[in-house]
Amino acid sequence: xxxxxxxxxxxxxxxxxxxxxxxxxxxxxxxxxxxxxxxxxxxxxxxxxxxxxxxxxxxxxxxxxxxxxxxxxxxxxxxxxxxxxxxxxxxxxxxxxxxxxxxxxxxxxxxxxxxxxxxxxxxxxxxxxxxxxxxxxxxxxxxxxxxxxxxxxxxxxxxxxxxxxxxxxxxxxxxxxxxxxxxxxxxxxxxxxxxxxxxxxxxxxxxxxxxxxxxxxxxxxxxxxxxxxxxxxxxxxxxx
Amino acid sequence: xxxxxxxxxxxxxxxxxxxxxxxxxxxxxxxxxxxxxxxxxxxxxxxxxxxxxxxxxxxxxxxxxxxxxxxxxxxxxxxxxxxxxxxxxxxxxxxxxxxxxxxxxxxxxxxxxxxxxxxxxxxxxxxxxxxxxxxxxxxxxxxxxxxxxxxxxxxxxxxxxxxxxxxxxxxxxxxxxxxxxxxxxxxxxxxxxxxxxxxxxxxxxxxxxxxxxxxxxxxxxxxxxxxxxxxxxxxxxxxx
DNA sequence: AAGTTCAGATCGTCC
DNA sequence: GGACGATGTGAACTT
Numbered sequence: 203x204x205x206x207x208x209x210x211x212x213x214x215x216x217x218x219x220x221x222x223x224x225x226x227x228x229x230x231x232x233x234x235x236x237x238x239x240x241x242x243x244x245x246x247x248x249x250x251x252x253x254x255x256x257x258x259x260x261x262x263x264x265x266x267x268x269x270x271x272x273x274x275x276x277x278x279x280x281x282x283x284x285x286x287x288x289x290x291x292x293x294x295x296x297x298x299x300x301x302x303x304x305x306x307x308x309x310x311x312x313x314x315x316x317x318x319x320x321x322x323x324x325x326x327x328x329x330x331x332x333x334x335x336x337x338x339x340x341x342x343x344x345x346x347x348x349x350x351x352x353x354x355x356x357x358x359x360x361x362x363x364x365x366x367x368x369x370x371x372x373x374x375x376x377x378x379x380x381x382x383x384x385x386x387x388x389x390x391x392x393x394x395x396x397x398x399x400x401x402x403x404x405x406x407x408x409x410x411x412x413x414x415x416x417x418x419x420x421x422x423x424x425x426x427x428x429x430x431x432x433x434x435x436x437x438x439x440x441x442x
Numbered sequence: 443x444x445x446x447x448x449x450x451x452x453x454x455x456x457x458x459x460x461x462x463x464x465x466x467x468x469x470x471x472x473x474x475x476x477x478x479x480x481x482x483x484x485x486x487x488x489x490x491x492x493x494x495x496x497x498x499x500x501x502x503x504x505x506x507x508x509x510x511x512x513x514x515x516x517x518x519x520x521x522x523x524x525x526x527x528x529x530x531x532x533x534x535x536x537x538x539x540x541x542x543x544x545x546x547x548x549x550x551x552x553x554x555x556x557x558x559x560x561x562x563x564x565x566x567x568x569x570x571x572x573x574x575x576x577x578x579x580x581x582x583x584x585x586x587x588x589x590x591x592x593x594x595x596x597x598x599x600x601x602x603x604x605x606x607x608x609x610x611x612x613x614x615x616x617x618x619x620x621x622x623x624x625x626x627x628x629x630x631x632x633x634x635x636x637x638x639x640x641x642x643x644x645x646x647x648x649x650x651x652x653x654x655x656x657x658x659x660x661x662x663x664x665x666x667x668x669x670x671x672x673x674x675x676x677x678x679x680x681x682x
Numbered sequence: 683a684a685g686t687t688c689a690g691a692t693c694g695t696c697c
Numbered sequence: 698g699g700a701c702g703a704t705g706t707g708a709a710c711t712t
Contacts, residue, residue: 203468203482205445207540217613217705218552226542228443228470233482241545242443242473245493245692249548251486253707285705298536300447302466305481308489312458314688344686344711373689376701381621382687410700411583457690485707487691525690554703584701585696613703651685 204231207296212239212250216285222249224292231258233302237278237287255281263290312428318347318371320431321404325350327424327431328367328402335366346386347371352400366390366399375405375423380415387421444471447536452479452490456525462489464532471498473542477518477527495521503530552668558587558611560671561644565590567664567671568607568642575606586626587611592640606630606639615645615663620655627661 206229212222222239227249230238234254241249256278263272271292278287318337325332331353339349348369368390370383383401390399401421403412406428413423446469452462462479467489470478474494481489496518503512511532518527558577565572571593579589588609608630610623623641630639641661643652646668653663 203447203480205447205468205536205538207443207445207538207542214705218550220551220705221549223546223549225545226540227545228445228542230468230480232480232484236483236486238480238486240443240470240472240478242542243476243494243545244472245476246478246488246491247692247704247706248486249545251705253485253705254483295540296445296538298447298538300466300535302447302468302482305465305467305483305489306463309461309463310458310690311460312690378618454690460690487689487707491690493690493692550705552705613705649685 203233203302204297204299205229206231206291206294208294209292210239211290211292213288214250214286216280216283220250224290226295229289235278237276237289239289250287252278252280252285252287256285257281314371314373317373317404317406317426317428317431320428320434321369321371321426322348324431324434327426328369328404332367339368341386341389343385343389346390364398364400366396367402368399369402369404371426372403372405373407375403375408375412377409377412377415379403379405380412380419380421383416383421384419443473443542444537444539445469446471446531446534448534449532450479451530451532453528454490454526456520456523460490464530466535469529475518477516477529479529490527492518492520492525492527496525497521554611554613557613557644557646557666557668557671560668560674561609561611561666562588564671564674567666568609568644572607579608581626581629583625583629586630604638604640606636607642608639609642609644611666612643612645613647615643615648615652617649617652617655619643619645620652620659620661623656623661624659 208229209224209226211224214220228240235256235258236254237252238248239250259277261275263275272290274291276289276291322334322337325334328350333351335349335351337348338345346368350367350369352365352367368386370379372379380403383403387399387401391397402424403416403421404424404426406426408423408425416423448469449464449466451464454460468480475496475498476494477492478488479490499517501515503515512530514531516529562574562577565574568590573591575589575591577588578585586608590607590609592605592607608626610619612619620643623643627639627641631637642664643656643661644664644666646666648663648665656663
């Protein structure tokens with residue numbers, strides 16, 4: 203890892219074109235050759251960058267560039283595309299290098315997979331008497347997050363008692379989640395062993411447009427309270 | 443801006459929980475107080491971070507932590523949420539600070555807005571005689587990128603001449619874009635003043651599955667050549 | 683290798 | 698101020 207603080211101008215060309223005027227910035231060069239250009243604000247996203255695999259070629263400035271104060275020109279080229287980042291280095295204020303070694307990696311907790319596991323253990327949140335058929339219920343167009351069986355005659359749709367519920371789980375549900383669940387339901391309801399299958403969209407938050415579309419398509423919405431669900435960790439409470 | 447190279451362990455708690463074991467990393471502290479923790483690989487995204495507005499509080503280690511080699515504990519707290527980042531600093535290998543000033547900012551070219559503007563000026567790419575009704579044509583479920591009027595009797599659908607074309611513009615069109623345009627068309631075709639409305643998916647690149655679905659739904663696909671469209675800046679050439 | 687899905691997204695814009 | 702769409706998304710996993 204090499205970190206520089208330097209005045210520089212940057213040009214990116216590739217999927218789009220982007221230009222950074224001359225200013226003082228932080229440049230990080232990682233061990234894999236990837237480059238990040240950060241300003242002193244904004245977000246965690248660099249102003250410009252090049253993803254690995256890529257290579258850095260350092261060249262002296264042209265006579266004209268040298269007259270403008272350019273000391274070095276870095277050309278960062280992507281290995282598998284035409285993407286290119288050109289950094290015109292002017293004054294270098296700091297320049298440190300260090301071998302960091304391989305990072306042991308990030309351990310996460312609380313993502314969608316946990317929501318799915320918790321709801322699978324607490325299917326009664328979908329209604330008393332519901333039982334889990336299985337998580338990641340396979341279909342031809344991909345797995346349904348949860349397939350649940352309702353108690354006998356729990357509800358009736360078009361004169362036929364609904365016996366199965368397909369659940370799509372999201373941290374934040376948008377209109378895309380409704381489309382996804384709709385595709386699953388269309389397919390599942392062609393299976394006479396399952397049909398009619400009702401749909402439930404379960405999420406920590408549901409966008410208003412998603413809720414509107416879901417209701418319009420007869421899909422129920424269930425807002426999940428992650429903290430409350432995590433609090434219910436008594437194994438006895440899972441069995442009803 | 444302050445940049446450190448240091449061995450550290452990091453814990454994040456907030457929307458989820460994440461833990462970073464002890465290792466050597468780069469820590470950036472920006473002028474607005476935001477913090478980024480980078481490893482020597484991965485992408486431009488930090489392993490952990492805290493977005494502004496936030497505050498950093500530095501405290502001495504507990505006796506137990508000190509025995510483990512912790513020199514300082516940084517507690518980074520978000521101003522408007524419970525999110526918290528705790529950095530246990532062990533050995534500090536580099537520590538540099540510099541005032542970068544305000545960045546003049548990034549200038550972008552070639553994003554979807556440019557494509558929309560160019561196609562609005564070159565609607566003849568949709569067919570000779572087509573004229574622009576308006577960009578961002580409003581509907582109840584959001585604006586259609588372009589609404590275009592065809593020349594009289596340009597084509598016939600179900601015995602009725604098509605007079606309007608709704609255009610969805612993307613840099614890269616995926617199946618989502620087809621779904622989006624389908625929702626617009628369903629709505630627009632309920633309006634007797636507009637119906638029948640044909641759909642066109644215009645993009646620099648169109649995913650094979652998106653093209654298949656579009657064709658299946660009677661939506662035309664148009665691949666846009668950004669460089670060529672940008673080259674057409676002669677007003678005379680627009681009128682054919 | 684290509685497609686699908688998730689992620690602590692951030693950012694601008696428009697209502 | 699909330700909602701919604703775009704972004705040079707990246708990374709893991711499946712097919």
